[in-house]
Amino acid sequence: MSEIKKILIDKNITFTKLVALSKFKSAWGLRKAINRGNLKTLSEIRLILNAM
Structure with missing residues (x-):
């Protein structure tokens, strides 16, 4: 989770936006x-973050 948070900060993306781009409907489900x-x-999130 900390690695994902660092990438989000570096790319100036909010966790809420990451949830919207993923298959999850809630931030709670994605965090879990x-x-x-x-x-x-994890592979889906890495693909999303690499595309941005």
Whole structure:
């Protein structure tokens, strides 16, 4: 989670915007998936962040 937060700060993107771009409907669900280490979610988030 800390690595994702650093990338969000560097790219000036809010977590809310990241939620809107992902398949998740709530920030809570996305945070839970990231903290649990869901590999599918982590790869999706990396693709979104790399595209920006």
